Amino acid sequence: MVETVVSYLLQTIGHLGYVGIVALMFLESTFFPFPSEVIIPPAAYLSAKGSMNIYIVILSGISGSLLGALFNYYISRILGIRFLMKYGKFIGISKRALAKSSRFFKRHGAISTFVGRLLPGIRQYISMPAGVAKMNLFAFCIFTAFGAGIWVGILAFIGYAAGNNPQIVKLMIHRSYVYISVFILIITAAYITLRRRYDKRI
Secondary structure, eight states, rough: HHHHHHHHEEEEEEHHTTHHHHHHHHHHHSSSSGGGTHHHHHHHHHTTTTOOHHHHHHHHHHHHHHHHHHHHHHHHHHHHHHHHHHHHGTEEEEEEEEHHHHHHHHHHTTTTHHHHGGSTTTTTTTHHHHHTTTTTTTHHHHHHHHHHHHHHHHHHHHHHOSOOOHHHHHHHHHHHHHHHHHHHHHHHHHHHHHHHHHHHHO
């Protein structure tokens, strides 16, 4: 099943090129269940074969992620959390996922927009509480692009190094979450420490 999906995506990305990557990553960043783990690695594999440029693949992945995040941001900003909680199920937004991302945003503030892009099950929804809170748009784009850039970069490296081998790609992605978790803890601790020092000076 996995090999069939990867094969299909290779053909799709090969046909649509970078526009296909942007479109698929846009879907992945909204509320459609389309994981980036099956988008960027195949594209990076095509880069390793010389069919695509790895840097444009990464840029396309970041662009698609940011566009999808902006879509969720504006939908949430316009409709509000109560509307999404009540009617979100009709467009694939579960109350559980929305509540989880909202708690994460309230707990960690703006940094959660960056950190959330690195967490499975959170990255698709973290833009929604940011929209509801009417987070500064420029800051939202910067944090989102930075977080998406790290994640897309990791996937691109894995796809480039592992090639067209779904089992190895899956294993490397699984292992990467260990390093990502450590990185998130360090970044969050550093942010909280700097924030407290800043608040004391005011």
